[in-house]
Amino acid sequence: MQKMRAEAKAAKLELTPAWVGALTSLADRVQRESDPAVAIRSVNRTLRMMPCVLQRLAAIRILAVGRLRVNGLSYGDIATATGLSKSRVAQLSAAATRASHANG
DSSP states (O other): OHHHHHHHHHHHHSOOHHHHHHHHHHHHHHHHOSOHHHHHHHHHHHHHHHHHHHHHHHHHHHHHHHHHHHTTOOHHHHHHHHSOOHHHHHHHHHHHHHHHHHTO
């Protein structure tokens, strides 16, 4: 029951159907572009925006795993709750610990 609530809550935080539709539409338009150079420039512009967003999301995930660990959850508990593997949880937990030490 709790896992279902967490899934429903997480779904509210995912990309909206409008965003997914916009990205899909962009990909479709770029794929139909007859000039390969124009298509490449469009892809380049889009991809240049992505790393910042992806880095921010990755940092949020690391901090969230760190919070779960501080709250006493084991790697297995976190893996079950999040759908991550235990080894990935361990990696993210280590990153959270490093970030915590770096920030004092």
